[in-house]
Amino acid sequence: xxxxxxxxxxxxxxxxxxxxxxxxxxxxxxxxxxxxxxxxxxxxxxxxxxxx
Numbered sequence: 118x119x120x121x122x123x124x125x126x127x128x129x130x131x132x133x134x135x136x137x138x139x140x141x142x143x144x145x146x147x148x149x150x151x152x153x154x155x156x157x158x159x160x161x162x163x164x165x166x167x168x169x
Contacts, residue, residue: 124152 122130128151129140141148 124155128152128155 125141125143125148128148132138132140
């Protein structure tokens, strides 16, 4: 993306390119579940750009 973005922006970016799915709104329960899952998996680890 070339800039610092929120995790939900990265999720939507992955949905749109290359999957070509529709982006989810930030209050969509599926988006909340994706965010919670990623944060839980990365608990205690730095989220480094381009490494996920």
